[in-house]
Amino acid sequence: MTVINPRVLHWFETRGIDPETVARTSIFSGKRLDTGEVIADEQGEIIVFPTIHNGRVLSEKYRAAHKTFWQKAGGVKTFYNVEVLDDPALISGHANLIITEGEIDFLTALQCGFPHTVSVPDGAPPERTQDEAEPLPEYDQKFSYIAKEWERLKRIKRITLAVDNDGPGKRLAEELVRRLGRIRCYWVEYPEGCKDLNDVLMTHGPQEVAR
Helix, strand or coil, X not given: CCCCCHHHHHHHHHXXXXXXXXXXXXXXXXXXXXXXXXXXXCCCCEEEEEEEECCEEEEEEEEEHHHXXXXXXXXXXXXXXXXXXXXXXXXXXXXXXXXXXXXXXHHHHHHCCCCCEEECCCCCCCCCCCCCCCCCHHHCHHHHHHHHCHHHHCXXXXXXXXXXXXXXXXXXXXXXXXXXXXXXXXXXXXXXXXXXXXXXXXXXXXXXXXX
């Protein structure tokens, strides 16, 4: 699962993500078979983000051209980089858990010196309409990954929400706070004109991401 198309690596570089950062993860390139299965291929144009825990692949998220996303059928819905939830630094409070909205912002945080980062599996939900009922957290399958990992999440002292600065991102932050607890949640404020961590990296550089 370490093969990667040089053109895919170049695409990451256009987003300010170094090949060394990609190499620290298990990201690889793949191609889609007629059966719909995605397999590793060094000439493939599909970016594969596998979620791994204890050496086992729990799920795979795919990104193709034109921001087309889908996931491997039957995969476990959980955080990307879920293994970090067991890091003692998070349990002791010496580090904050950072939650991002997607894999590119996760890679941005990782590259800028924040390894205690995860991203949510499904991105942000759409903005809530005025007549939309608010589901109870325990019955909302969109956020079932939080219930799944709750025994590990409840031990973490501080959580920083680094989601997108737009309508869906703000709703995602609200939904995460409802479930994780307001008292331990923090959020980031982006420089003017930036929507997310990767925008900050591209516009202002890694020092501004860290700030």
